[in-house]
Amino acid sequence: MVTSMIPERLERQKLKTNAVRSNKAVAYIRVSTEDQLDTESMKTQEAKIEEYAQREGLEIVKWFREEGKSAKTAKKRDAMQEMLIYLARNRGKIGYALFYKMWRASRDAPSYYTDIKSTLNGLGVSVRSATEPITDTPVGRYMEGMFVLGGQLDNEVKGETAKDNMSSVAKQGWWQGSPPPGYSIKKIKIGVDKYRSTLTNNSQSSIVLSLYEDYSTGQYTKADIKRMAREKGLKNVQGGWLTIPR
Numbered sequence: 128m129v130t131s132m133i134p135e136r137l138e139r140q141k142l143k144t145n146a147v148r149s150n151k152a153v154a155y156i157r158v159s160t161e162d163q164l165d166t167e168s169m170k171t172q173e174a175k176i177e178e179y180a181q182r183e184g185l186e187i188v189k190w191f192r193e194e195g196k197s198a199k200t201a202k203k204r205d206a207m208q209e210m211l212i213y214l215a216r217n218r219g220k221i222g223y224a225l226f227y228k229m230w231r232a233s234r235d236a237p238s239y240y241t242d243i244k245s246t247l248n249g250l251g252v253s254v255r256s257a258t259e260p261i262t263d264t265p266v267g268r269y270m271e272g273m274f275v276l277g278g279q280l281d282n283e284v285k286g287e288t289a290k291d292n293m294s295s296v297a298k299q300g301w302w303q304g305s306p307p308p309g310y311s312i313k314k315i316k317i318g319v320d321k322y323r324s325t326l327t328n329n330s331q332s333s334i335v336l337s338l339y340e341d342y343s344t345g346q347y348t349k350a351d352i353k354r355m356a357r358e359k360g361l362k363n364v365q366g367g368w369l370t371i372p373r
Contacts, residue, residue, distance in 0.1 A: 148253065149222035152185045155210055157193035157231050169194070172227035172257075179257035185223055189213060207232075207243070214250050225255050229271060230278025239275045302326050305364045308356075309335030334359050 156172040169192060180187050191213075193206035214221055224247055226232045232254075233239035247254060254271060255261050261271045293303055301323040306312050309332040314322045338361070342352050349371045356369045363369055 148251070149220055150185050151188050151221050152180060152223035152225050152255075153189050153191065153210055153214065153221055154180070154187050154225040155191045155193070155207065155232065156227060157204070157206070172231065175227055175257040176225050179255070180225060183255075185225070185255075187225065188221070211243070211246050214247070214252055218250050221250075221252055223253050223255050225257060227257050228278075229254075229256050229259060229261070229274035230281070233275055234278040234282040236272065236275050236279055240272075296323070299323075300325075307335075308361055308363055308369065331361055334361050 154173075154176045156169055156176065158169055158172075173190070177187070179185075189210075191206040191210040193204050210224070214224070232243060244254070253263055256271075256274065259270065259274050261267050261274075296303060302312065302325050306326055309329065310326040311329040312324050313327040315325055317323050334356075338352055338356055338359075341347050341355065342349075347355070353369055353371050361369060
């Protein structure tokens with residue numbers, strides 16, 4: 128016979144907490160810009176969460192939807208902050224916060240535990256995933272952390288892959304990012320539905336050249352060149368006036 132290692136007092140407290148916890152829940156769904164192209168759309172997440180709530184006897188009283196936001200930090204996501212504020216204002220009335228997958232809550236473990244989990248714990252709100260085995264048990268909490276870490280790992284691996292790809296493209300001589308003043312981006316077809324970017328002179332290139340030549344004489348400061356660029360109407364790709372680099 129296997130006996131619990133948890134003190135009887137704590138077991139009673141846990142049972143008491145679970146017994147009084149409300150079956151009302153809030154649900155949070157999120158997609159980033161890239162996610163708009165995959166199968167985990169808002170509708171997919173919503174349907175899975177609704178199925179889970181019905182199966183577990185939970186009543187979703189409010190939805191929070193986040194579109195086009197990164198999962199890196201919770202503080203920069205408006206809907207997440209709105210959800211936490213809503214739960215604080217309705218403390219004791221809401222028992223659960225539902226997510227489609229834990230990495231929809233966060234792809235950064237430190238941020239998740241400091242900005243989200245600690246707040247939910249303080250409000251007595253339990254976390255549930257519609258597609259992952261999250262429970263209020265030691266194993267369930269361990270799995271919760273592992274799923275968040277899995278999202279973080281996926282994010283970091285993608286980041287390293289993107290850096291490698293950008294480095295490879297740059298070594299091949301192709302341009303990446305916004306064009307500098309005096310240049311425009313030109314797309315070159317290098318395969319079926321595959322293009323690379325290079326730079327081509329535009330109508331402001333002669334102005335840029337003359338400013339470089341003036342600066343090379345040593346007679347003008349950076350502030351002088353900035354003033355002269357404005358006088359000649361030279362702007363950056365966003366349409367703003369040029370600034371002095373530090």
